[in-house]
Amino acid sequence: xxxxxxxxxxxxxxxxxxxxxxxxxxxxxxxxxxxxxxxxxxxxxxxxxxxxxxxxxxxxxxxxxxxxxxxxxxxxxxxxxxxxxxxxxxxxxxxxxxxxxxxxxxxxxxxxxxxxxxxxxxxxxxxxxxxxxxxxxxxxxxxxxxxxxxxxxxxxxxxxxxxx
Amino acid sequence: xxxxxxxxxxxxxxxxxxxxxxxxxxxxxxxxxxxxxxxxxxxxxxxxxxxxxxxxxxxxxxxxxxxxxxxxxxxxxxxxxxxxxxxxxxxxxxxxxxxxxxxxxxxxxxxxxxxxxxxxxxxxxxxxxxxxxxxxxxxxxxxxxxxxxxxxxxxxxxxxxxxx
DNA sequence: TCATACTTTCAGAATATTATGAAAGATAAC
DNA sequence: GTTATCTTTCATAATATTCTGAAAGTATGA
Numbered sequence: 001x002x003x004x005x006x007x008x009x010x011x012x013x014x015x016x017x018x019x020x021x022x023x024x025x026x027x028x029x030x031x032x033x034x035x036x037x038x039x040x041x042x043x044x045x046x047x048x049x050x051x052x053x054x055x056x057x058x059x060x061x062x063x064x065x066x067x068x069x070x071x072x073x074x075x076x077x078x079x080x081x082x083x084x085x086x087x088x089x090x091x092x093x094x095x096x097x098x099x100x101x102x103x104x105x106x107x108x109x110x111x112x113x114x115x116x117x118x119x120x121x122x123x124x125x126x127x128x129x130x131x132x133x134x135x136x137x138x139x140x141x142x143x144x145x146x147x148x149x150x151x152x153x154x155x156x157x158x159x160x161x162x163x164x
Numbered sequence: 165x166x167x168x169x170x171x172x173x174x175x176x177x178x179x180x181x182x183x184x185x186x187x188x189x190x191x192x193x194x195x196x197x198x199x200x201x202x203x204x205x206x207x208x209x210x211x212x213x214x215x216x217x218x219x220x221x222x223x224x225x226x227x228x229x230x231x232x233x234x235x236x237x238x239x240x241x242x243x244x245x246x247x248x249x250x251x252x253x254x255x256x257x258x259x260x261x262x263x264x265x266x267x268x269x270x271x272x273x274x275x276x277x278x279x280x281x282x283x284x285x286x287x288x289x290x291x292x293x294x295x296x297x298x299x300x301x302x303x304x305x306x307x308x309x310x311x312x313x314x315x316x317x318x319x320x321x322x323x324x325x326x327x328x
Numbered sequence: 329t330c331a332t333a334c335t336t337t338c339a340g341a342a343t344a345t346t347a348t349g350a351a352a353g354a355t356a357a358c
Numbered sequence: 359g360t361t362a363t364c365t366t367t368c369a370t371a372a373t374a375t376t377c378t379g380a381a382a383g384t385a386t387g388a
Contacts, residue, residue, distance in 0.1 A: 005282030009291065012274040018185070019267040023346070034294075035287055042365080052348045057366060078356070078363060088293035103183040110176040118169030123199055127173070129252040130198075187376070206335080216378045221336060242333060242386070 006035045010049075021099055022066070025051060026059040030068055030084060039072045039081035067094045097145035104138045170199045174213075185263055186230070189215060190223040194232055194248060203236045203245035231258045261309035268302045 010031040017027030028049055033040060046056045060082055063069040068091060074081045085091045111134065115127045174195040181191030192213055197204060210220050224246055227233040232255060238245045249255045275298065279291045 003282075003284070005278045005284070006287065008274070008281065009278045009287075012271060012278065015274075016267065016271045019263070019271070021182070025346075034290060037286060053365085054349065054367075055347050058347085061366090080365080088290065088297055092297050099183075103180065107176060107180045107183070110172065110179075114169045114173045114176065117172065118167075120167070120169070122201060123170065126198060126252065133252055133256050189376080217335085218337075218379065219377050222377090225336090244335080 009035055020095055021103065022062070023059070025049070025055060026062055029056070029059050030063055033069055033082055033084035036084075039074060039083040041079050041081050043079075045082070066098050093145050096141045100138055100141040100145060104134060104141065108134055108138060173199055184259055185267065186226070187223070189213070189219060190226055193220070193223050194227055197233055197246055197248035200248075203238060203247040205243050205245050207243075209246070230262050257309050260305045264302055264305040264309060268298060268305065272298055272302060 010028050013031030013034075014024045014028040017024045020027065022030075029045055032045060032048060042053065042056050042060065045051070045060075046053060049056075060069070063082075064071065067085070069082050069084050072081050072083050085094065108131065111127060111131050115124060115131065118124055118127065174192050177195035177198075178188045178192040181188045184191065186194075193209055196209060196212060206217065206220050206224065209215070209224075210217060213220075224233070227246075228235065231249070233246050233248050236245050236247050249258065272295065275291060275295050279288060279295065282288055282291065
């Protein structure tokens with residue numbers, strides 16, 4: 001019997017990919033690496049996920065870029081291996097940080113420009129409210145991203161209490 | 165001079181679409197309706213965004229489905245008009261609620277199944293941590309989605325204080 | 329009932345995204 | 359240097375997503 005639970009996990013993570021803002025194969029590689037006990041090589045990933053070398057390379061690079069996995073050397077081998085960030089909360093922080101940087105910050109800049117250029121007071125009010133909303137999200141993500149590993153959970157729990 | 169600020173806003177919102185989990189045209193229609201003072205008809209949107217009737221219809225339906233806009237009648241006219249939710253924070257809550265329902269909840273279910281089926285203790289620990297993370301996000305979104313309009317901001321601000 | 333005014337559908341077209349794999353580029357050991 | 363091993367690139371292919379527009383559907387009222 002193959003390890004169905006891990007396979008199902010890889011599939012699930014792949015389907016949830018769009019939610020994290022990454023593509024499906026990238027998420028499947030990530031999942032495979034999270035589930036693995038040891039670091040895996042490109043060839044191992046190519047085989048287990050049935051993807052081409054180019055595809056594997058591209059997505060591994062993107063994952064490294066996001067800070068979700070890292071390259072590791074194994075012994076004296078020439079080959080590169082990859083390992084997922086093992087601390088799940090740190091992973092969450094990474095995702096928060098990247099999405100803030102890639103998606104939220106540019107929008108704030110653009111909305112600020114709109115606000116500067118618009119002369120219509122009604123529209124300005126709407127823009128200002130939108131900006132407030134987006135800035136708040138930005139702020140929350142920014143603070144999350146800066147947290148130390150163990151500090152996150154208690155704070156989030158405290159927050160939840162205040163929200164009945 | 166055309167209203168450049170509004171046009172820029174429509175473009176910006178369209179580009180940020182993937183971040184909200186909706187498609188570009190859907191976001192542009194949404195932006196147009198946010199920026200508009202009055203409700204707009206399908207034909208007005210088709211013209212100003214240069215899109216086909218089918219496309220407009222499809223995306224308007226999706227926006228209604230998300231609860232981001234609603235159909236309104238204007239006077240005794242036969243034609244339907246559309247209007248964006250005017251309260252920006254309510255809009256944010258809607259988005260939170262829909263994404264929770266569409267994306268987070270199914271993942272929680274799937275991860276729970278993985279956990280049930282897996283016999284590997286190491287993997288189980290990782291799954292449990294992931295579940296905790298995803299459930300926390302779910303929890304936060306759920307509470308946000310249930311808030312009354314004016315109640316959201318103070319609470320979020322209070323939260324931010326606790327996070328230094 | 330028919331004509332009118334509008335909405336919805338959906339097969340096919342257009343576009344955008346992702347994947348392939350062979351070739352070129354590295355790097356290390358000899 | 360040369361060979362062997364591994365990585366990266368990129369033109370092309372495959373796939374997935376989104377859009378179009380004409381035809382079919384629906385409601386209204388004369």
